Amino acid sequence: MSAKLAISRPAEGAAGKSGTWRTFRPVIDEEKCNKCGLCRLYCPDAAISVDLEIDLDYCKGCGICAEECPKKAIAMVREED
């Protein structure tokens, strides 16, 4: 007798494209950024890559990166639509 188990498999976008939740979008000012990586350290959703690029498909726009940036190099800009 075989039992069927309800198993979910890992996949990107399992909870949908959470980038659509955003009201404010983080924008990095490359001039001010000193690549310290604190934004990546504190991002709850790992939406900031090792090269410190923000994945806007998934960034929920919480704003922790902008708040914690020691150089104030990230601005939260209102989404247009």
Added chain:
Amino acid sequence: MHGMRSILPAGPNQYFIIIHVKYPKERLDTMAIPDEEFLLKTTSACAGCPSSLILRYVTKAAGTDTVLVIPACCTSVIQGVYPTTAMNLPVYNVAFASAAAVASGMSEAFRAEGKKTNVICYAGDGGTIDIGIQALSGALERGTDFLYICYDNEAYSNTGMQRSGATPLGAMTTTTPGGKKDHKKDLDAIVAAHNPVYQATACAAYPQDLYNKVEKALTIPGPKFMHVLAPCPPGWRFPSEKTVEMGKLAVKAGLWVLYERENGKLTITGASKAAMKKRIPVEDYLSVQGRFRKITAEQTAEIKKTVEENIARLQREVDGIC
């Protein structure tokens, strides 16, 4: 002239060139943390969720040979929609009261097969302090080889912020609309009474400290316990960008003390070393959260007193007095 020469050092003059390298300290620290992510983009957690942030570092420290046991809590609902999940690790979702009991059986089974797989319970404060406490107590007493992590956002936030045993004095929840009248349950003292091999506190605002503690805990066989403060933006009523800030305020005010207790020996860690000596006023932490909007002056004084007593008690333990 003769007198002046006598104070000059003997031998040829030496010149030292000191080069100041401006390199952020934090960057050096974070280099120890692996880049691999076990939470795929993204969970359905709220924006600014401390549970996701904590779990990111717990899984990074644990690595691939790990099973997570998750009872009912926010983390059991943020994993994604069947048949996919954002968790790139085996996760066993179990009933509210059973996490530590399940982990006991699982750990025994792995060890019987000669496997060293990490068994980690990742439970909220409701599933630990209230509903799961008997299973936790049992597993600690049995000496189960596992790590129990309680991420504490001080209420049942998954179901809409009802009061839990971890809700602090004066905090508003949907079931304590006038502010809670009772103190937070001292879970760490309850766990300490079981003498686990390793016990620690951490905070979502200090990922490096959290990572180091999880990594260390998993090298020690036997029952390990960690209590992690998780400032919850919708539940505590503060803007989502303040999650990390709120955790730092809790530590700086001495309301949350970062420490580890290894075989009964207490060590204060990270930012709490400074907070043991000098603290910011607790009002700085309370006034920025909507949940403390109705707190009374007496309750604030009561919280201050509790903080001072707790710090003094921990200091006595560090000094080896008790």
